[in-house]
Amino acid sequence: MKVLIVYYSMYGHIHRMAQAVAEGVKEVAGAEAVLRRVPETLSQEILGKMGALEAQKSMAHIPICTVDELATADAVIFGTPTRFGNMCGQMRQFLDATGGLWQKGALVGKVGSVFASSATQHGGQESTILSFHITLLHQGFVIVGLPYTFQGQMRIDEITGGSPYGASTIAGGQGERLPTENELASARYQGKHVATIASKLARN
Numbered sequence: 001m002k003v004l005i006v007y008y009s010m011y012g013h014i015h016r017m018a019q020a021v022a023e024g025v026k027e028v029a030g031a032e033a034v035l036r037r038v039p040e041t042l043s044q045e046i047l048g049k050m051g052a053l054e055a056q057k058s059m060a061h062i063p064i065c066t067v068d069e070l071a072t073a074d075a076v077i078f079g080t081p082t083r084f085g086n087m088c089g090q091m092r093q094f095l096d097a098t099g100g101l102w103q104k105g106a107l108v109g110k111v112g113s114v115f116a117s118s119a120t121q122h123g124g125q126e127s128t129i130l131s132f133h134i135t136l137l138h139q140g141f142v143i144v145g146l147p148y149t150f151q152g153q154m155r156i157d158e159i160t161g162g163s164p165y166g167a168s169t170i171a172g173g174q175g176e177r178l179p180t181e182n183e184l185a186s187a188r189y190q191g192k193h194v195a196t197i198a199s200k201l202a203r204n
């Protein structure tokens with residue numbers, strides 16, 4: 001049972017969350033977690049101007065996903081930073097290349113799930129995840145979120161990401177805030193939850 005974790009991360013926050021998602025997936029017997037990045041669409045020059053080169057180097061060992069690889073997975077958990085309340089352009093471009101899979105119905109019935117990151121607390125994590133779901137529904141994914149049995153999303157004693165729609169983290173205006181223990185726990189929970197449901201579907 002293969003769970004693909006497909007993400008884009010410019011400064012490393014989604015990358016860290018993706019690692020936690022993978023830890024959660026691996027807690028399920030027989031589940032393999034495969035981490036993949038979507039292709040970059042920005043030039044090195046632009047990435048340099050955006051102060052992202054160091055972070056990009058630290059993620060360079062994660063292989064780039066091909067669209068055909070999506071069809072080999074039982075479940076796909078997508079991770080994206082927020083861009084104006086939506087998924088990032090790199091992820092959009094990757095998904096827009098999946099028309100051939102759509103024609104064949106190659107993703108119908110697979111489990112799909114989304115996690116996100118934004119600079120500010122109310123900067124669009126929920127809208128990013130929910131609008132991402134529209135594409136997943138067109139492709140026939142069975143959408144899985146982050147149920148309230150992950151009690152960490154009830155916390156009000158500290159600022160935290162995470163909603164019923166999916167795990168998320170708040171990066172801060174300068175990217176200075178790292179995913180907290182609670183946010184990483186939400187990502188692990190989502191990974192485990194998706195893998196559990198996918199393994200039940202795979203048995204049928």
Ligand SMILES: Cc1cc2nc3c(=O)[nH]c(=O)nc-3n(C[C@H](O)[C@H](O)[C@H](O)COP(=O)(O)O)c2cc1C
Pocket residue numbers: 008009010011012013014015081082083084085086117118119120121122123124171175
């Ligand atoms: C073009 C652009 C648009 C962005 N739009 C938003 C936004 O709408 N709301 C927000 O809180 N953060 C926004 N951000 C901040 C990113 O979401 C933040 O840098 C990202 O979540 C950090 O995750 P990463 O380190 O994995 O790239 C934006 C960043 C860029 C470059």
